[in-house]
Amino acid sequence: MVEENNVVLPGQMQFFWGDEDQPQADAVRDESSDDMADVKKLKKAAKAKTTKKRKKSASVKKKAQKPSATVKLATAVAKKQKKKASRKFVRPVPQESVTATKIAPPDELVADDVLSLQPVVSDIVVADDRESAVVVAEPGVVEAVQPTVKVKNRAPKTVVSDVEVSSMSNENSDVPAAGFADQVDCFNMKWGARFPKVGFGFWKVDKDKTAEVCRTAIEVGYRHLDCACDYGNEVEVGQGIASAISDGVCDREDLWVTSKLWNTYHAADHVRIACERSLEDLGLDYLDLYLIHFPIAQRFVPFEKSYPPGWLFDPDAKNPTIEEARVPVSETWQAMEELAKSGLVRNIGICNFGTSQIRDLLTYAHIRPAVLQVETHPYLTQEKLLRYCQQEKITYTAFSPLGAQSYFSLGMADPSEAVMEHPVVREVANATGKTVAQVLLRWGVQRGTAVIPKTSSKQRMIENINVFNFELSDAQMAAISALDQNRRFNDPGHFGEAAFNTFLPIYE
Ligand SMILES: NC(=O)c1ccc[n+]([C@@H]2O[C@H](COP(=O)([O-])OP(=O)(O)OC[C@H]3O[C@@H](n4cnc5c(N)ncnc54)[C@H](OP(=O)(O)O)[C@@H]3O)[C@@H](O)[C@H]2O)c1
Known part of the structure; x- marks a missing residue:
């Protein structure tokens, strides 16, 4: 303390500076005795004692100051x-x-x-x-x-x-804004950090267009850029960031850049090199947030063999599969903590973890996860997970906030499952005079989750970030939340087998 x-x-120990000798000296002065020699002796002794004590006290003071x-x-x-x-x-x-x-x-x-x-x-x-x-x-x-x-x-x-x-919902705190927080709406994280409520996702942004998309996203006001090694476009995101910074659109400190540790780098020896590779590709010297992408450890694939390595260990094998590695999350988390301590990353967190995995992580974490990023939309409202994160002061980020949109082209969702087409959502859009996307994103931030929509269109970028000039009523919020079907579109328990010949359930 x-x-x-x-x-x-x-x-x-605490030191006390008071003159402990004073009462004794007074006692000497009050003494009435005819024997002056004795009195002198007594006074001399008392003086010597006082001097000694003072010296001692001074030395104690000196010691305490130095x-x-x-x-x-x-x-x-x-x-x-x-x-x-x-x-x-x-x-x-x-x-x-x-x-x-x-x-x-x-x-x-x-x-x-x-x-x-x-x-x-x-x-x-x-x-x-x-x-x-x-x-x-x-x-x-x-x-x-x-x-x-x-x-x-x-x-x-x-x-x-x-x-x-x-807590994340403490939106009106006096904690002063830092960098981007002056420009975009943010949630307060613990320790005064501020997390943009609407960020920009780079999954499935075409490599060829990524630099321009990134630059445009920054220009229209996005400050949180959600990247990952696995998206295969970090070099291009880095080019977009560099161009925005060099043209004075923003400073590095204005941005919140997230990247993710891919499954093949979970072993302690690989966490740092994976982070450094992302930093190098992005052209940055620190990340604002580094997340474990999945609670799945896959067999290591060296950069020279393939980067990003993706899900299959050897795509050219006769029967290619996902090959798992026996690396406990605790080992990966400790290595993530080292990154935080080294200053390469400012915050560390997790994706696609459930409550049991988080609870277990919290039993040994020296540095608690700052953020959980997980699929969340009206068909997958994740009420308990969100409540648990709020209780544990873990900032919650919803990926795929528009629902099935990204999954149609991958065959992972049926057109009939479009959250954007649901009559309740459309009705709320009509009632508020907003677009369906704005209603879905507003529902997300209003319930305390950050959202990170992806789009390659400038018009949609502007649309998606403009969700702070209206509010949904309690009834509208409740009606949208009631659409929950526990429908997860991004589930290794399904796509692992369908696309990669490997049964890989993680949520059940
Ligand atoms: N941690 C993880 O495991 C994980 C998994 C998935 C995603 N994520 C992150 O979350 C981000 C967002 O998730 P997501 O890309 O799956 O889904 P999303 O942002 O909910 O949806 C993106 C899709 O919606 C379309 N779209 C965007 N804005 C629209 C609008 N205003 N009106 C109509 N359609 C619109 C986009 O098409 P256009 O591009 O053609 O506009 C795209 O097809 C990702 O980019 C990624 O950064 C993380």
Whole structure:
């Protein structure tokens, strides 16, 4: 625990500066005795004692002031890190009890200081030079040091001495905006990070058009770009980002770029190289979010053999199949945590996990997942999963928010299953004067999920992001939610067998 000016580290004693000798000296002065020699002796002894005590007190003061809080913390970090080598797991601190404590002057501590410190934290210490921070997992256990925490935006002066762990629905918080948050509607994540409510998805965007699509999406106002190694177009997304930045449309800090770890890179040794490859392709030096794409570990495929490797281990084999690898999620998650600590990624999360998988992950995670991305639309409302994520302060992102649209061409949905054609949705669109897509996306954000629609059309891009100038009534929200059929279009339990000769259920 660290308090302003008065530093108290776990296990360290507190010092009292009061003059403990004073009562004794007074007692000497009040003494009435004829024996002046004795009185002198007594006074001399008392003076000597006082001087000795004062010297001791001064030396104690000196000791307490030196080394500085930062040095002591650094020492504590070094000691605990040594210990940490022999320790595998630390139970996460309950998020509800988490507060940030400061030693920086209160009016100099801003929310951005803790922007990237979303992990399990009980103390955040903004050190004197304001370029480093110490993250403590539990009293006395220093869990991680993030020496590169940058103070990116000094303008907002809101003190975050007690950082509230805000829920996703806490839309009106005073947490100051950072970068893109000035320009787009966002959900508050824990630790002050802000997550755009409407992002842009790059799955199935033609490679040839991706750079232009990306640039246009940024121009019309998208700030969250949802990418993945598996989409095969990260190089082109990177070109779009570079062109937008070089032409002054936005800065890197204005964007929230997500990428995903493909199934073939789940082993500890492969997580970092996969992330670095995505970063290289995107032309970035950090990701805002890195997600485990599926809770499925596949056999490793080297970059030279094929990239992105996709689902089949060897597409040229006589009977090609998906080949699984025996890698536990805990191993992958620990490697993801290392990426977060290294600064290559600012947040880590998961896709296509269910409540049991998340609950298990939370038992050993040092850094809790910031985001869950999962298929969600009116035919698959995921009420319990969404509620569980809200309870656990995991920001929820809905993929395929328009329902079956992406799956017709893949033979994974029947035309009769078009959510966009459902009479209830169309009726709400008529009643509100909005398009069906806007109604579906508004339903998504209004119930607390971020949405990441994909389109290659500029007109639709504009349409899809304009969902903040109207509201659906409770009755309209309820009518759309009542369409739930638990219909999942993107299900390895179906397409694994249909397209890749492998029965691969994960949700049942
Ligand atoms: N984590 C995962 O496992 C996972 C899985 C799937 C998807 N995702 C992410 O989620 C993103 C979105 O999901 P998605 O692409 O499956 O589905 P989606 O965004 O719900 O739907 C995209 C389809 O809807 C069409 N569309 C878009 N806007 C429209 C509008 N205003 N009116 C009519 N049609 C419209 C698009 O056609 P046009 O392009 O022709 O406009 C496209 O066919 C993906 O791009 C990807 O980034 C993640």
